[in-house]
Amino acid sequence: MNRQRGTVLLTGGSGMVGRNVLEFPAASHWNVVAPSSRELDLRDARATADFIRKLQPEIVIHAAGRVGGIQANIAAPVDFLVTNLDLGRNIVMAAREAGVPRLLNLGSSCMYPREAHNPLTESAVLQGELEPTNEGYALAKIAVARLCQYVGRERPELSYKTLIPCNLYGPHDKFDPKHSHLVPAIIHKVHTAKVQGRAEVEIWGDGSARREFMFAPDLADAIWRAVGAFDPLPQMMNVGVGRDHSVNDYYRIAAEVIGWDGRFVHDTSKPAGMKQKLVSTELQAAWGWAPATSLEDGIRATYNHYLSLDGVAR
Numbered sequence: 588m589n590r591q592r593g594t595v596l597l598t599g600g601s602g603m604v605g606r607n608v609l610e611f612p613a614a615s616h617w618n619v620v621a622p623s624s625r626e627l628d629l630r631d632a633r634a635t636a637d638f639i640r641k642l643q644p645e646i647v648i649h650a651a652g653r654v655g656g657i658q659a660n661i662a663a664p665v666d667f668l669v670t671n672l673d674l675g676r677n678i679v680m681a682a683r684e685a686g687v688p689r690l691l692n693l694g695s696s697c698m699y700p701r702e703a704h705n706p707l708t709e710s711a712v713l714q715g716e717l718e719p720t721n722e723g724y725a726l727a728k729i730a731v732a733r734l735c736q737y738v739g740r741e742r743p744e745l746s747y748k749t750l751i752p753c754n755l756y757g758p759h760d761k762f763d764p765k766h767s768h769l770v771p772a773i774i775h776k777v778h779t780a781k782v783q784g785r786a787e788v789e790i791w792g793d794g795s796a797r798r799e800f801m802f803a804p805d806l807a808d809a810i811w812r813a814v815g816a817f818d819p820l821p822q823m824m825n826v827g828v829g830r831d832h833s834v835n836d837y838y839r840i841a842a843e844v845i846g847w848d849g850r851f852v853h854d855t856s857k858p859a860g861m862k863q864k865l866v867s868t869e870l871q872a873a874w875g876w877a878p879a880t881s882l883e884d885g886i887r888a889t890y891n892h893y894l895s896l897d898g899v900a901r
């Protein structure tokens with residue numbers, strides 16, 4: 588029986604990152620409390636403060652957010668800005684008010700300026716204009732990351748840090764094309780083409796944009812490592828794979844895994860976002876961690892998860 592090592596408050600426990608954090612083996616070493624948004628709506632500052640004051644966790648892992656792919660962000664900039672700002676502000680200020688010693692906040696690689704030199708280093712935040720397609724979301728992510736930094740400056744006994752993950756995919760991702768990111772969208776579209784015997788699949792843009800995608804269980808590994816060894820963690824640290832692929836390559840690799848050999852057509856009227864979004868893994872390497880899962884293995888595992896979902900065409 589593992590000795591309980593104290594209480595962890597996990598926000599976003601029903602989301603892709605949150606569920607992979609809960610399912611990771613290291614979670615069993617802790618008393619993890621993961622209220623759903625129905626149990627604790629983080630937009631309610633007072634309810635959030637009351638919950639944390641009563642729980643008195645040793646650390647907060649903040650993985651809740653209004654999250655979506657490029658199309659979802661274009662459609663709802665107000666909601667992406669305001670909700671992520673409110674959730675982040677409420678959880679950080681509630682932890683600060685209760686004197687919670689540690690908080691691990693999740694940023695996103697879209698925080699970086701659209702023209703910043705790749706690989707993107709943590710010092711590049713705020714050094715240029717943001718990508719218009721997800722500016723609202725990025726502004727909220729930057730503001731909450733800075734809030735974490737300021738709390739520690741004023742109250743050195745409180746250590747609130749931010750991990751900046753690259754794009755993510757994996758079990759418990761969103762496969763609905765209205766909300767999904769690239770990899771789950773490809774899995775859904777190519778699988779559907781396969782079962783319906785379609786000869787073509789559409790790619791948004793010309794397919795030359797480059798992205799770095801990490802398997803969400805690998806981020807869960809990094810998160811639990813950070814929980815167990817918090818002090819050596821930098822104030823802000825990218826979490827990435829260290830290599831990117833073109834959008835076209837992601838479609839080709841996924842089609843091989845899924846077993847579909849049709850052709851791709853490009854809809855250049857669709858938004859393409861940043862040309863490249865590769866995060867630097869220099870600080871991550873110095874911290875002593877790297878993700879373990881290859882892209883092919885990650886896509887295969889995610890496809891197997893997708894096939895287990897209700898309503899997926901066979």
Ligand SMILES: NC(=O)c1ccc[n+]([C@@H]2O[C@H](COP(=O)([O-])OP(=O)(O)OC[C@H]3O[C@@H](n4cnc5c(N)ncnc54)[C@H](OP(=O)(O)O)[C@@H]3O)[C@@H](O)[C@H]2O)c1
Nearest residue numbers: 599601602603604624628629651652654693695752754755
């Ligand atoms: N997915 C990516 O590619 C990616 C990349 C980089 C960083 N991140 C970051 O990683 C974190 C998690 O992302 P994800 O992909 O796991 O998102 P997700 O699957 O959309 O999950 C979002 C979670 O936030 C919760 N939530 C939303 N509104 C809430 C509210 N008002 N009160 C309480 N909980 C609320 C949701 O709970 P309900 O379901 O109950 O609403 C859900 O559990 C986010 O901070 C995101 O910015 C994600």
Ligand SMILES: C[C@@H]1O[C@H](OP(=O)(O)OP(=O)(O)OC[C@H]2O[C@@H](n3cnc4c(=O)[nH]c(N)nc43)[C@H](O)[C@@H]2O)[C@@H](O)[C@H](O)[C@@H]1O
Nearest residue numbers: 656657660695697721754767768769772791796858859860
């Ligand atoms: C990590 C996330 O990155 C997000 O930007 P971003 O990488 O462009 O988000 P994605 O939606 O993953 O798009 C990545 C790239 O894939 C292209 N793409 C091609 N086909 C498709 C498709 O069928 N669906 C989707 N979704 N993309 C597709 C898309 O044009 C873009 O260049 C931000 O909007 C979020 O806020 C968040 O930060």
